[in-house]
Amino acid sequence: MAVEWVLGRCDPALLDLYGDQEQTDDYVADTDCSRMIDQRRMQKVLICQMSVLDSMISVLEGLECPRKLLTEPRPSNPDNKARARWKSVKAEVKAQVEEMESLISTLQAKVEQIYTKRQTLKQLVQEIEKKKEMSEQLEQRLQKAQRALRACEGQLSDLRVESETLLGYVDNWQVLKDELQGYVTATQEMLLYKIVSVSQSELCLELGPCQSDSYSNSPKLEPLKLSVTWSHDDRFRLQMRGGRAGIMEECFDGRMSQLRATLVEVTERFTSQKDMLAEIQALHDSFAIDWRPAERQLMFLKSASVICILDVEMGYPTAGQATLLSVRKDAQFIDTALLKPPKDNLSLTQWLVFLSSCTLI
Incomplete structure (x- = not known):
């Protein structure tokens, strides 16, 4: 339909040459040329026959009786008048034949031009179809890109909201940092x-x-x-x-x-507790001790077999005391009443010095 539309726009007379079936278009021009050449040959034979027939009719018209033609002897040579007429007719026929051949050549050239133009139009139609397909593909890609763009815009909007939230967190962290710095400065x-x-x-x-x-x-x-x-x-x-x-x-x-x-x-x-903690830290350098802050007990390892445990009251050393809680030697507990310190209310350091020098344990 596209080829017929293009041919109609160029020259309506070309529609007759296009035909109903496109598969027969390739050999129509060759068939027409062969047919015209055969017709030309037939016309040459017919013209010669018509010339002879015309001469015969002219002779018959001049006879008074047809039997006279049978009795009269055959003329030796035709007269000059008939010969001149025959030459005239021959020249006329030759001119017509040449004219016909010229027309056939012209027609054949036009047919070839039409065939070339038809091939060109066919290629143009194919290119148009390809461009149409490409246009449809580009349209689909454009729609896909638009959908992707809308999705990206949605994600960008979500990221903006999230970034604003994170900026709010950053502001809160900055406020917290400033507040903590204020606490440090105040103390x-x-x-x-x-x-x-x-x-x-x-x-x-x-x-x-x-x-x-x-x-x-x-x-x-x-x-x-x-x-x-x-x-x-x-x-x-x-x-x-x-x-x-x-x-x-x-x-x-x-x-x-x-x-x-x-x-x-x-x-x-x-x-x-800074005084007590400082004393315990100093005792670590001189004695084998282990401080248990949850029970507020100080374990002193005098030797591998002697373990002493001291109890430290809350508020030590200003408002509390350090007392000897137990002494265990060779897995046996020793009565702490037998141990008499040089004075009452000993500090942790004094207790450890006393226990280290005590000969009873």
Whole structure:
């Protein structure tokens, strides 16, 4: 249908040459040329025969009786008039034949042109079909790209919302960091704080003794290591590590609003025990001891077979005492009443010196 439409737009007369079946178009031109050549040959024979017939009719018309033709002898040679007429007719026929051959050549050239144009139109139609298919494919790709673009826009919108939320978290972390820095600054007059490291979700501190105690004669106490971490759900986790000082390692969890009270509690607990912790830390360098902060008991290993346990009251050394709880030698408990210290209310250091030099155990 596309080829017929194009031929109709170019020249309606070409539709007759196109035919109903496209598969017969390739040999129509050759068939027409062969037929015209045969017709030309037949016409040459017919013209010669018609010339002879015309001559015969002219002779018959001049006879008075047909029998005279049978009785008269055959003429020797035709007259010049008939010969001239025959030559004229022959020349006319030859001119017509040449004209016919010229027309046939022209027609054949036009047929070849039409065939060439038809092939060109066929190629153009094929190219148009290919471009149409490409256009459909491009349309499908364009629709697919539009859908992908809409999906990306949706994801971008979600990421913007998420980024705004994260920026809000960052602001909250910054506020928390500033608040923690304020806590540190506010307590520096009472304690010696040292910030070890700071990240987006963790703050590491070292809690040392009071600045005024650094000039006293008491042993220097190792700092208490604190690690504060927080999460997105507005909660914190505080972990204590006491090292050789012997403070009980604990872990606190709660909401961020309770962090300040927790830091104050840890600070008060550390400062209230700083003298005892400093003494225990110093005893580690001279005696084989093991401090149990949960039971508030100090185990002294005098030898491989002698184990002494001391009980330390709350508030020691200012408001509490250190007493000998038990002595075990060779897996047998010894009566502590038999051990008479040089004086009452001995400190932990004095107890360990006494037990080390006691000959009863």
